[in-house]
Amino acid sequence: MTTKFKFPNNFWWGSATSGPQSEGRFNKLHRSVFDYWYDIDPEAFFDKVGPDVASNFYNSYKEDIAMIKDIGLNSVRTSIQWTRLIKDLETGEPDEDGVRFYNDIIDEFIKNNIVPVINLHHFDLPVELYDKYGGWESKHVIDLFVKFAETAFKLFGDRVKYWTTFNEPMVVVEGEYLYKFHYPLISDGKKAIQVLYNINLASSKAIQKFKKMGYNNNGGQIGIILNLTPSYPRSQDEEDAKASEFADDFFNNSFLSPAVKGEFPESLVKILKDDNVIWESTDEELQIIRENIIDFLGVNYYQPRRVKAKEFLYDNSRGWMPDKYFDNYDMPGKRINPYRGWEIYPECMYDIAINIKNNYGNIPWYISENGMGVEGEEKYINSDGIIEDDYRIDFYKEHLEYLYKGIEEGSNCFGYHTWTPIDCWSWTNAYKNRYGFIAVNLKTQKKTIKKSGRWIKEVSKNNGF
């Protein structure tokens, strides 16, 4: 078989998961906001399935990593749960079993020649810090996060070379503080903007700590994982274009620009100032953000955002919301993944690649998540008991072709991670939609490689397809 799309040498072929979505709650000392939310309102989760067992990675990590190796992945991202690693949230003192567990999995990945990419925050704030301080609304919590980060760097920085501070911080802003899809289900634009700023600052402070501790000189690199949902205006009409620019500034560039360039987008800052909702900041903090930019960027890409100018005057009784400046546009004829309700638009991979190349200094970056969640995959099981997920293979191929085009034109992309190696728990959809190369039977915890798992093995071996 010839390889038509050959990717750069040492390309990462991998996949991503997170601690709270794979490990299960076994032996944790603290509850995250999601653990707590499930405890008080299991109805909020599909089939009332919570994060208690997840994919049992806490207990079966050896077998799981062996399977991941078997499907040819050369790199994997997971996250360290703050609620597992840290015993004393105020001092950052670690818990013995947490240390043992993360040492074990990191060593197991390395032993199997799989590069571990370790993320620190994947939506899983300890709920105590929300109750006591208001979570990400509080600057004290930023400092506690840095203590957690410091403990993690100290414990694992000798072996982990790729770190990321946050996964999809915009989802915290949107889900927890604007559109009420994650606990604490608040809709308050002013608070949302402070949280947006605080998480940017938390990321920069963790990067500052990493550099001060000297891990950069040791071959270590630190980045952030952002969910980019590039905006496409309904038309080239000036009003549509303006709405789309605002949406891009708010949902993408408000993290991308500080992370890569050390500064917030000027146009966004102006609007927030004019509207009297700008965050509270100090010169010293802004300097930390300016001086502590990322080494590499992870981009989670699932869907674009279609935008149009506002149809009706904004209803001010909602308080300030980004929706004051744009409407989402339901584009006729768009392709949709019906299970997740997300548009499928692979061309966007190319647009992201070129945007990073032209507007973000061509920083080294990789696709840190891309995937297709499908419900009811049992119906695709063949007589050998294998799920034939050709739709997923086609989805990946299409996205990779556009990524390839961007790389050919000089974008500095060094890898492609899918979501996710092994079917894992999702925030409120639980196990409704499956994304993995490896299926999990929830009743037996038996894991079986899907057809896409065999496919990625070949792609990884040939460095392309």
Ligand code: BG6
């Ligand atoms: C990303 C997250 O938003 O998408 C993952 O980083 C998440 O944590 C994934 O699971 C898929 O989304 P969902 O909501 O279908 O699980």
